[in-house]
Amino acid sequence: MSKFLKIFLPALSATGATLTLAYVVADQFVVDLPAPLRGAMIQPAQAQDSVEPAIAQAETEPALTAPTGGFGLGRLATVEEVAAWDIDIRPDGQGLPDGSGDVWTGEEVFVENCAMCHGDFGEAVGRWPALAGGLNTLERDDPVKTVGSYWPYLSTVYDYINRAMPFGHAQSLEPDEIYAITAYILYVNDLVEDDFELSRDNFLTVEMPNSQNFYLDDRAETELPLFRQSPCMxxxxESVEITMHASVLDVTPDTDEPAAETSESTVQEVTAELEVAEQEIAEPEAITEVTSVDPGLVTAGEGVFRQCSACHKVGPGAANGVGPHLNGVVGRAAGAVEGFRYSGAISDAAEAGLVWNTEELSAFLADPRGYMNGTRMAFRGVRSDDDIAALIAYLSTLAE
Amino acid sequence: MVENIGMKPSRRGFLRTALAGGGALAVGSTAARAEGDPVILEPRPWNQFLGEGVDARPYGFPSEHEAHVRRQDVPWLTADPISSVNFTPLHELDGIITPNGLCFERHHGGIAEVDPAEHRLMINGLVDRQIVLTMQDLMRFPRENHVYFLECAANTGMEWAGSQLNGCQFTHGMIHNVMYTGIPLRLILAEAGVKPSGSWILVEGADASGMTRSIPMEKALDDCLVAFKMNGEALRPEQGYPVRLVVPGWEGNMWIKWLRRIEVGDQPWHHREETSKYTDLLADGRARRFTWEMDAKSVITNPSPQAPITHGPGPTVLTGVAWSGRGTIPRVDVTLDGGINWHDARMSGPSFNKSMHRFYFEFNWDGQPMLLQSRAHDSTGYVQPTKNQLREIRGENSIYHNNGIQTWAVDKDGRAENVEIS
Structure with a gap:
């Protein structure tokens, strides 16, 4: 401390000392810069014309400001660096790359990359977002907000597909593919004909049906005056009635504790929880059927599996989702889960006799599309061989 | 009405009491009359045997008896757990600070596990110098400390059409309140030099969803922070490690995690999270956009459906939290009778701008059913409205910004349920 003071003491001006004192008294909860440094950098806080006297912190901590010309930190970005990251698209078309794509190409690309979640016609699978339909539903009790019925700007569609889709394999599509998918989404919303081709040149000519129905936050006019009245105490x-109970719907997730705590219970209310507890007990039994697998590897594999779990379900009663359930997958014939609609590529491989043994699965998981050209699995692959081994060890514990 | 100190009941204790078929008080006093409390009469293992040494828990964790305190998700809400949300267990917390491991999570492409050595923050667009900053560079800017709440705009969104979920964790748990250490965004923008035409910024995350939001320059230059610490320690990965944006008082979706780029422009970008999502569809089919500020709101956390009264009639502690995106919370009213009569709650703990506040109301419970509500007043004079007042203006389809008054019905056994009342 004494060394610190010796170095900085000359810089400690009278202004700095006053500010420090005022600051410490005013706000004891906030740790600040060393006082001498603060004296050199802090400029007086701007006058507040606030009508909010109860706000203590904002007024007592002087605003930090930058020195003229900045601190000289960082470095200039290269043109290539900015181009690599600056991929955003605006409604005025700023950021759109060269390229084009038509509806028919879009259908192919969409079915290949998007339909497993959004449905072949954008109607959605499960709780994934619907992209089409919903016109004239926005005033109804259950509005259907899709690209066609709700989104105000087409640029948002391009931007979002480009930066975030396909889910789990973002930024993997080429501009022509994105133009084509965007054209197809317009088509399934009946906004263009089937011979339509979208390009940077005609992008701004597409008007979205709901574009005029958004307006700026108006709470300051429509709500704040109403909600600033002194309330009755x-x-x-005269009387109060209960008009609705959450228990009628009862959609609250199970919040209870491990099975040991509830299994001794005879209280009726916890029956549902007991059913869950029984399921939890059933799982380890399945795991013990395979005894040759390293438990540490299985645990690690369970962790790796999290990146698969959005599309593949496992465990007792697992159903097909975006992908087939994976119970018993290790050693099973490919394309054999009942009720799942496989890609042509997997079906062909199944007919040729492919079995998901460790070798085949390892190759598939390392590079799904490289291994199985035409698979619908939109997944980049597992990069590490250790992770693949762990994942297969985990999958091998899952009984049929 | 008396002052008293209350022990917070646990869910576990409640179940045990129910199993025994009688009140905890009766069981306890019988045992005490016979021979005294065994936990006093007989030594516990921790009284006799040595515990773990100082090298056992280099980065500590909670007692094993707190294993029931956890973030939880609502599986039916979303298509999968990767682009999803979980909820802060508000009923297990006290004071105003949310522990980092219990702060609710919302992400759109899973948790990005970013190597800070490979993290960069780029400033581009309408600036004098397009620059790149490393984490080391960021550590050389002056920094500030502020406590702010972060509330998802969809918090309480499942309750628009009526009571759905039994527990304040699920109805109100998309919020946390944390002390941030961070760099005022205006210092970083000044480093690049914003051109006079620069009136908006686009902030972008490094995760697999490439999250983006547009923010007006006025807010960017006001109180936004580029934060790297929460409650003194590094941001947790699920909260944007190594660096996130803090947008005080505004909806949580704008607080971009894993912040990697800030672009300066002259108009908003209207990206997905500000068009398809986070716009408020009203009853007439039109939608509000850019509803950034979070309205004043409060909720009673105890008692509540996950935290029933287990001690029977007598001295009872009611507590809860309140917050406003427009200032502080100088006052909270509570009612035990569904709004016929209201009482001043007692505010306790620091009152920071755009931070969560803690309130208490101690009373002697007579063992009769109650209808509990709390009503926040913020420093601008705004009074938290009822759910029906909001519905009259907005309808039931807006999803976001439901800050209406919450009601818990407590029955004579102390159990609480989420209800709506006349």
Missing amino acids: SGCK
């Missing part, structure tokens, strides 16, 4: 109403 006593005898405010």
Whole structure:
């Protein structure tokens, strides 16, 4: 501390000392810069014309400001670096790359990359977002907000597909593919004909049906005056009735504790929880059927599996989702899960006799599309061989 | 009405009481009359045997008896757990600070596990110098400390059409309140030099969803922070490690995690999270956009459906939290009778701008059913409205910004349920 003071003491001006004192008194909860440094950098806080006297912190901590010309930190970005990251698209078309794509190409690309979640016609699978339909539903009790019925700008569609889709394999599509998918989404919303081709040149000519129905936050006019009235404190109403119970719907997730705590219970309310507890007990039994697998590897594999779990379900009662359930997958014939609609590529491989043994699965998981050209699995692959081994060890514990 | 100190009941204790078929008080006093409390009469293992040494827990974790305190998700809400949300267990917390491991999570492409050595923050667009900053560079800017709440705009969104979920964790748990250490965004923008035409910024995350939001320059230059610490320690990965944006008082979706780029422009970008999502569809089919500020709101956390009264009639502690995106919370009213009569709650703990506040109301419970509500007043004079007042203006389809008054019905056994009342 004494060394610190010796170095900085000359810089400690009278202004700095006053500010420091005022600051410490005013706000004891906030740790700040060393006082001498603060004296050199802090400029007086701007006058506040606030009508909010109760706000203590904002007024007592002087605003930090930058020195003229900045601190000289960082370095200039190269043109290539900015180009690599600056991929955003605006409604005025700023950022759109060269390229084009038509509806028919779009259908192919969409079915290949998007339909497993959004449905072949954008109607959605499960709780994944619907992209089409919903026109004239926005005033109804259950509005259907899709690209066609709700989104105000087409640029948002291009931007979002480009930066975030396909889910789990972002930024993997080429501009022509994105133009084509965007054209197809317009087509399934009946906004263009089937011979339509979208390109940077005609992008701004597409008007979205709901574009005029958004307006700026108006709470300051429509709500704040109403909600700034002094409320009643006593005898405010004659009687009170309950008009709705959450228990009628009962959609609250199970919040209870491990099975040991509840299994001794005879209380009726916890029956549902007991059913869950029984399921939890059933799982380890399945795991013990395979005894040759390293438990540490299985645990690691369970962790790796999280990146698969959005599309593939496992465990007792697992159903097909975006992908087939994976119970018993290790050693099973490819394309054999009942009720799952496989890609042509997997079906062909199944007919040729492919079996998901460790070797085949390892190759598939390392590079799904490289291994199985035409698979619908939109997944980049597992990069590390250790992770693949762990994942297969985990999958091998899952009984049929 | 008396002052008293209350022990917070646990869910576990409640179940045990129910199993025994009688009140905890009766069981306890019988045992005490016979021979005294065994936990006093007989030594516990921790009284006799040595515990773990100082090298056992280099980065500590909670007692094993707190294993029931956890973030939880609502599986039916979303298509999968990767682009999803979980909820802060508000009923297990006290004071105003949310522990980092319990802060609710919302991400759109899973948790990005970013190597800070490979993380860069780029400033581009309408600036004098397009620059790149490393984490080391960021550590050389002056920094500030502020406590702010972060509330998802969809918090309480499942309750627009009526009571759905039994527990304040699920109805109100898309919020946390944390002390951030961070760099005022205006210092970083000044480093690049914003051109006079620069009136908006686009902030972008490094995760697999490439999250983006547009923010007006006025807010960017006001109180936004580029934060790297929460409650003194590094941001947790699920909260944007190594660096996130803090947008005080505004909806949580704008607080871009894993912040990697800030672009300066002259108009908003209207990206997915500000068009398809986070716009408020009203009853007439039109939608509000850019509803950034979070309205004043409060909720009673105890008692509540996950935290029933287990001690029977007598001295009872009611507590809860309140916050406003427009300032502080100088006052909270509570009612035990569904709004016929209201009482001043007692505010306790620091009152920071755009931070969560803690309130208490101690009373002697007579063992009769109650209808509990809390009503926040913020420093601008805004009074938290009822759910029906909001519905009259907005309808039931807006999903976002439901800050209406919450009601818990407590029955004579102390159990609480999420209800709506006349």
